[in-house]
Amino acid sequence: MRYALFQGCHIPARLPQYETAARAVLKTLHVELVEIKEFNCCGYPVRNTDRTASLLAAGRNLALAQKHHLPLLVLCKCGYGQLRYAAHLLTEDPTLKTQLNQTLGKEGLTYTGATEIKHLLSVLYHDIGIEVIKETVTTPFTGLKIATHYGCHALRPSEIVAFDDPVNPTLFDELVEVTGAESIFWEARLECCGAPLFGSNDALAFSLMEKKITSARGAGAQYVAVACPYCHMQFDTVQKMMSIKNKTNHTLAPVLYPQLLGLSMGMDGESLGLGMNQLDITGVAGFVGG
Amino acid sequence: MAFTISLYAALAIFALGLIYKIGTWFTRKTSRSSQDMTTAHRLLAGIKGMILTLFSRKILTIITVFVLDGIFQRKVFRESPFRWLIHILLYGGFMLLLLMHALDRFIAGAINPGYAATLNPFLFLRDLFGALVIIGVLLALYRRFIMKAPRLTTTPMDTYAIVIVAVIMLSGIMLEGVKITSYTRYQQMVEDYAGLEEGEDDFKALTAFWVKEFHTVAPDLTEPISPELIEAGRELHEMSCMACHAKPQWAFTGYLISRAVTPVALPVDRAGIPTLLWYIHFLSCFVGLAYLPFSKFIHVITTPVSLMVNSVMDPASDPANIATRQALEFDACMHCGTCTNRCSVGVIYEQIPNPTILPSEKLASLKDYVRGKPLDEDTVKLIGEGTYLCTNCRRCTDVCPAGINLEELWFTMRERLLEQAGPTPLVLSPFSFFRGLNQHRLTEEAYTKPLTQTRAALTASYPLLHSTTGPLELTGSLELSAPAQSFSVCFGCQTCTNVCPVVASYENPQEILGMLPHQIMHAANVGIRDLALGSMMLWDCVTCYQCQEHCPQGVKVTEVLYELKNLAITTLHPKEQS
Numbered sequence: 040m041r042y043a044l045f046q047g048c049h050i051p052a053r054l055p056q057y058e059t060a061a062r063a064v065l066k067t068l069h070v071e072l073v074e075i076k077e078f079n080c081c082g083y084p085v086r087n088t089d090r091t092a093s094l095l096a097a098g099r100n101l102a103l104a105q106k107h108h109l110p111l112l113v114l115c116k117c118g119y120g121q122l123r124y125a126a127h128l129l130t131e132d133p134t135l136k137t138q139l140n141q142t143l144g145k146e147g148l149t150y151t152g153a154t155e156i157k158h159l160l161s162v163l164y165h166d167i168g169i170e171v172i173k174e175t176v177t178t179p180f181t182g183l184k185i186a187t188h189y190g191c192h193a194l195r196p197s198e199i200v201a202f203d204d205p206v207n208p209t210l211f212d213e214l215v216e217v218t219g220a221e222s223i224f225w226e227a228r229l230e231c232c233g234a235p236l237f238g239s240n241d242a243l244a245f246s247l248m249e250k251k252i253t254s255a256r257g258a259g260a261q262y263v264a265v266a267c268p269y270c271h272m273q274f275d276t277v278q279k280m281m282s283i284k285n286k287t288n289h290t291l292a293p294v295l296y297p298q299l300l301g302l303s304m305g306m307d308g309e310s311l312g313l314g315m316n317q318l319d320i321t322g323v324a325g326f327v328g329g
Numbered sequence: 330m331a332f333t334i335s336l337y338a339a340l341a342i343f344a345l346g347l348i349y350k351i352g353t354w355f356t357r358k359t360s361r362s363s364q365d366m367t368t369a370h371r372l373l374a375g376i377k378g379m380i381l382t383l384f385s386r387k388i389l390t391i392i393t394v395f396v397l398d399g400i401f402q403r404k405v406f407r408e409s410p411f412r413w414l415i416h417i418l419l420y421g422g423f424m425l426l427l428l429m430h431a432l433d434r435f436i437a438g439a440i441n442p443g444y445a446a447t448l449n450p451f452l453f454l455r456d457l458f459g460a461l462v463i464i465g466v467l468l469a470l471y472r473r474f475i476m477k478a479p480r481l482t483t484t485p486m487d488t489y490a491i492v493i494v495a496v497i498m499l500s501g502i503m504l505e506g507v508k509i510t511s512y513t514r515y516q517q518m519v520e521d522y523a524g525l526e527e528g529e530d531d532f533k534a535l536t537a538f539w540v541k542e543f544h545t546v547a548p549d550l551t552e553p554i555s556p557e558l559i560e561a562g563r564e565l566h567e568m569s570c571m572a573c574h575a576k577p578q579w580a581f582t583g584y585l586i587s588r589a590v591t592p593v594a595l596p597v598d599r600a601g602i603p604t605l606l607w608y609i610h611f612l613s614c615f616v617g618l619a620y621l622p623f624s625k626f627i628h629v630i631t632t633p634v635s636l637m638v639n640s641v642m643d644p645a646s647d648p649a650n651i652a653t654r655q656a657l658e659f660d661a662c663m664h665c666g667t668c669t670n671r672c673s674v675g676v677i678y679e680q681i682p683n684p685t686i687l688p689s690e691k692l693a694s695l696k697d698y699v700r701g702k703p704l705d706e707d708t709v710k711l712i713g714e715g716t717y718l719c720t721n722c723r724r725c726t727d728v729c730p731a732g733i734n735l736e737e738l739w740f741t742m743r744e745r746l747l748e749q750a751g752p753t754p755l756v757l758s759p760f761s762f763f764r765g766l767n768q769h770r771l772t773e774e775a776y777t778k779p780l781t782q783t784r785a786a787l788t789a790s791y792p793l794l795h796s797t798t799g800p801l802e803l804t805g806s807l808e809l810s811a812p813a814q815s816f817s818v819c820f821g822c823q824t825c826t827n828v829c830p831v832v833a834s835y836e837n838p839q840e841i842l843g844m845l846p847h848q849i850m851h852a853a854n855v856g857i858r859d860l861a862l863g864s865m866m867l868w869d870c871v872t873c874y875q876c877q878e879h880c881p882q883g884v885k886v887t888e889v890l891y892e893l894k895n896l897a898i899t900t901l902h903p904k905e906q907s
Contacts, residue, residue, distance in 0.1 A: 047722075048673050048720035048721070048722035049720075049722070051722065051723070051724075052721065052722050052723040053766075076671075079672070079673045079674065079675065079676050080673040080674045080676075080677070080720050080722075082677075083759065084720055084758060084759040084760045084762075085674065085677055085718070085758075085760075086891055087754075087755075087757070087758035087759070087891065087894045087895070087898075088681075088718070088754070088755060088758060088894075088895065088898055089677070089680060089681055089895060089898075090810070090891065090892060090895055091680050092677040092680035092681050093677075095676055095677060095679060095680050096674065096676050096677055099676050117759075128812075131811075131812075132810075132811070142679045142680075145479065145679075146479040191871075191872070191873040191874055191875075192872075192874075194874075195873065195874030195875065195877065195878045196874050196877050196878055196885075196887070197878060205878055230830055230873070231830055231871045231873035231875075233871065234759075234762065235759055235871050235872050235873075236869065236871050237761075237762055237765045237766075238756075238759075238760075238761030238762045238763070238764050238765030238766075239756060239757045239758065239761045239765075239780060239868065240757075240780075240868075240869055241765060241768075243831065243834060243869060243871075244765075246834050247830055247831075247834065247871065250830075269759075269762070272762075272766070276766055277765070277766075280768075280769075
């Protein structure tokens with residue numbers, strides 16, 4: 040299996056452990072990742088400003104992947120949602136596609152709609168499969184309770200992103216359970232983490248996150264599992280910031296899913312970048328093998 | 330005489346220019362915190378920093394960086410071996426010419442007492458180095474004007490750089506070519522070194538030999554030349570000339586020119602073209618030298634300095650030195666466009682025609698801004714927006730061959746521009762995430778002011794929402810994209826508002842958010858666009874898509890909110906839309 044790895048902007052700059060951990064587990068699962076240096080912004084942050092510009096940015100990535108005849112493996116939920124959204128619109132509206140190709144044509148690129156867009160979790164679940172992953176889990180967790188955070192832009196709008204059932208998703212839970220950890224049910228699991236508002240309305244971003252943390256902790260979670268840089272930074276850096284500002288200590292630290300999976304595959308915490316979090320998650324390695 | 334005067338004049342201008350430039354590095358202010366620093370403070374901090382670094386282990390890092398990134402340009406190679414080749418040809422060839430040819434008396438001559446420009450290996454090497462530069466210039470022209478790298482812009486300064494190098498090189502080669510054929514030059518040399526004058530038999534013999542073997546073009550020499558005469562000439566040549574002259578074929582580029590001009594060599598010589606070319610050659614060199622501190626060639630000094638300084642500085646370094654480094658970095662950019670080529674949002678420039686989105690152009694505009702060039706309000710706003718349309722992916726910084734810490738420069742300048750440019754709706758977008766993460770570097774007031782100011786400005790642009798008197802005017806219908814136009818089937822069930830986590834966050838949401846999602850759909854429907862556009866709900870929408878997912882009518886609620894934001898922004902900045 041070969042994919043073009045789409046990292047987006049934040050991971051290489053601020054969350055290198057996500058890439059490292061994802062590469063490590065995908066290598067174990069015999070997935071080949073191709074790097075396309077020319078990839079650009081997925082277009083998500085520019086949607087507030089200019090819809091056409093955001094489609095252009097997304098479209099250029101789709102065209103680059105098409106040129107390499109590769110499906111995209113996206114690590115970010117916002118990037119995944121944005122690329123799916125762009126692909127959907129470009130299929131629905133041929134005028135938009137013509138417009139896009141006129142601009143892309145200047146640098147010899149073209150997009151016909153041939154690019155498949157997948158998130159890391161959908162590759163693991165659909166393309167590799169729980170059974171295959173299970174075989175690689177050599178040191179499963181015991182007694183670890185995880186709250187899975189699905190992430191809005193992967194789940195909704197479901198008709199466009201087609202990630203899982205938007206009301207009762209199970210994909211992420213199953214992936215967590217295969218590591219031996221228990222995926223608990225929690226009330227706010229499908230709610231937003233607040234990241235899109237951080238930086239523009241911190242109070243609201245904090246309060247949205249606070250609700251999620253309270254819900255997950257109340258349900259007995261020891262960590263929250265994420266698979267998106269925005270969600271991760273929100274639960275990690277921003278939550279730490281919030282706890283200092285509000286002088287609270289009831290935090291719930293986020294673990295990136297490939298870190299969780301990697302540990303259950305017998306990899307050591309350091310190589311998976313457990314030490315790079317703002318909120319300490321090194322304790323999660325203690326649940327391995329029980 | 331003219332040579333000496335112009336040389337000293339050029340050197341003087343160069344020296345003054347360099348002193349002026351160095352002065353600006355200690356006086357120009359980038360960050361907010363640098364506004365209150367005195368030049369003396371920055372100079373002292375700079376000297377202290379340099380001394381401390383020189384006597385620490387960091388000196389090893391500096392030397393490594395100087396050799397690998399400065400001399401061998403590792404960073405350029407990593408980014409593009411083709412561009413590395415162009416640059417090595419240009420700069421390597423030019424540097425070698427400078428050392429061996431331009432400074433021959435001081436360097437080549439000092440190292441090797443037997444040095445003569447017309448002896449091998451020097452004769453051959455000069456042409457070889459020149460040829461390297463010419464190939465470099467041709468490849469650079471090819472890349473810039475034929476390959477057409479996307480979004481690579483050419484400024485007058487880029488053109489000047491290529492032109493001045495081309496003039497220096499071509500005049501040098503032409504000069505060499507016509508000098509090979511020049512009879513006047515030959516006469517003079519023979520008089521000086523062999524003591525022979527025109528009319529003497531020996532002169533005739535030597536001329537015959539030189540015409541045959543050295544391709545001098547002499548008048549009154551009738552073919553065929555007798556072998557005896559040439560032989561006699563050879564003896565004279567061996568006696569008087571050979572010690573200083575290798576065959577002209579070794580100077581292969583000049584030789585090619587000489588072959589081409591041979592048919593017209595005599596009139597060219599009589600018209601004084603060799604002298605003219607000599608003037609063009611040395612004057613263009615001196616113009617290049619004098620103008621160097623003010624042109625992009627300053628990067629031969631500033632780029633290595635930037636690379637070395639950045640290799641040992643970190644965010645914890647003395648703020649005075651960071652300010653000085655940033656002022657220097659503006660001069661270390663040679664507008665190569667690597668940053669723009671790799672910029673994550675560069676592509677949106679095709680849609681949003683603000684050149685300061687592109688890092689290389691942003692840097693140029695910010696340089697104008699920092700050096701106090703009078704810029705009108707709109708220009709400052711434009712630079713501000715270009716600086717904000719950045720995902721802070723750090724790719725520009727990672728690839729900059731001059732090692733400029735661009736990410737830091739953007740962060741610094743963004744804050745100053747935000748302060749000056751006034752409300753910009755961009756601060757209410759996910760582009761602010763990075764700024765949020767870095768709020769500890771700003772004062773509380775500096776951090777929140779642009780946000781509150783922009784919210785206030787947006788609210789003020791649509792007074793209808795807050796007016797309690799007067800009629801509710803139909804301020805116009807909305808033309809959105811086909812999916813967003815689905816608001817027209819809204820029947821007001823309020824599901825969107827009921828599932829909205831933002832609405833649920835407030836006790837009295839309308840007070841904070843203005844219109845709620847279902848009300849916005851309704852306002853859009855009945856054609857009161859100002860009510861829809863003026864709601865803070867648009868900017869506080871977390872884009873979680875709960876509303877859209879749950880709408881029983883299939884209204885693309887989130888999409889509508891997104892497009893209303895796009896519209897509200899254009900209303901604040903009508904000028905950019907033209």
